[in-house]
Amino acid sequence: MRQTWVPVPEDSDFPVQNLPYGVFTPRGSNEARVGVAIGEFVLDLSAIWAGTPLGADLATGSLNRFMRRGPGEWAYVRERVTDLLTTEGERRLVEANLHRIDEVRLHLPVEVADYVDFYASEQHATNLGHIFRPGGDALLPNWKHLPVGYHGRAGTVVPSETGIRRPNGQRKGPSDPAPVFGPSVKLDIEAELGFVVGAGSTLGEPVSVDDFAQHVFGVVLLNDWSARDIQAWEYVPLGPFLGKSFATSISPWVVPLAALEAARVATPVQDPQPLPYLVEKEPWGLDLSLTVKLNGAVVSRPPYAGMYWSPAQMLAHTTANGASLRTGDLYGSGTISGPEAEQRGSLIELTWNGRDPLTLPDGSTRTFLQDGDTVTMTASAPGVDGVRIGFGEVTGTITS
Structure with a gap:
């Protein structure tokens, strides 16, 4: 069983086995970006992949550009995020980009087509x-x-x-x-x-x-x-x-x-x-x-x-x-x-x-x-x- 170093309340909807995606704006910012929920926090994925084409697709007001990349990329990001949250190697990078969910503004996660x-x-x-x-x-x-x-x-x-x-x-x-x-x-x-x-x-x-x-x-x-x-x-x-x-x-x-x-x-x-x-x-x-x-x-x-x-x-x-x-x-x-x-x-x-x-x-x-x-x-x-x-x-x- 994989354990995260991020503190997650026992009754949380968002253990590391979940990692749901959402679109949020941090406090003090006007720019929406894609993140995943972990316990009482949301991890800014656009910052984790900053400076890359994937990071650009995650620095948007919807999940659409990321989703368009297809199931191979979905699996890669999920596995990479799980590693980041369960190992100590890049803890400093992750902690710098964790935001409390109760301090961010959540948005419609997708631009609905049909x-x-x-x-x-x-x-x-x-x-x-x-x-x-x-x-x-x-x-x-x-x-x-x-x-x-x-x-x-x-x-x-x-x-x-x-x-x-x-x-x-x-x-x-x-x-x-x-x-x-x-x-x-x-x-x-x-x-x-x-x-x-x-x-x-x-x-x-x-x-x-x-x-x-x-x-x-x-x-x-x-x-x-x-x-x-x-x-x-x-x-x-x-x-x-x-x-x-x-x-x-x-x-x-x-x-x-x-x-x-x-x-x-x-x-x-x-x-x-x-x-x-x-x-x-x-x-x-x-x-x-x-x-x-x-x-x-x-x-x-x-x-x-x-x-x-x-x-x-x-x-x-x-x-x-x-x-x-x-x-x-x-x-x-x-x-x-x-x-x-x-x-x-x-x-x-x-x-x-x-x-x-x-x-x-x-x-x-x-x-x-x-x-x-x-x-x-x-x-x-x-x-x-x-x-x-x-x-x-x-x-x-x-x-x-």
């Missing part, structure tokens, strides 16, 4: 089917044949702690004679993971499920804010639009795939067997545990391991028609929900579309989000050497 969101949890899809189609089939006929998704809006992906304005749009209740325009009254959350594409692909050439790790750089926490009333009126017959496109929050730290090797598990049995282009030789299920807090109170603990479609299958389906990948592409897993009531990853499920309000510790109740509410999501996973690694957090407050 954003796609999936619908990969069978339990979430089943719950919504029961809510909206009571007495009918919970899952639509295509659901177990392909990863259902929609193309979102890259320009409204925002970093953690960005205030979320309540969106306006058209809505029409079942008994309303006509639609009205105004602020959403069913503002919701969706607890998800986001997968960040580092290496692009060629237009016209699908990416195999087996090449997932050659293209995806790492994983973030993602909250796909959703206006359920706007969505319900607009999404037939096409799909989500204004009810989803107003804001999507992601965490500032990108956990590299290499840190998640110990978290890999098989996906649930897929029946019927998917078509050949979706069949994985080595499944990319992930044993992650999420926690969702509303105004500081835990309201859900969604487990990712039960997700029906894996991120490798989602990526293969995204490119099955020849669509190309670009550095900075982001795709969401869709809401993560488990079989138990306390494992549902959205308020529409937790309150069964408002029928069963949540009671918070202060005695107040919620069906959907009110102005001033703060939602915070965290996650952890098994890492190598028997440690647990974390993802930091993604948080947002409804401002109006």
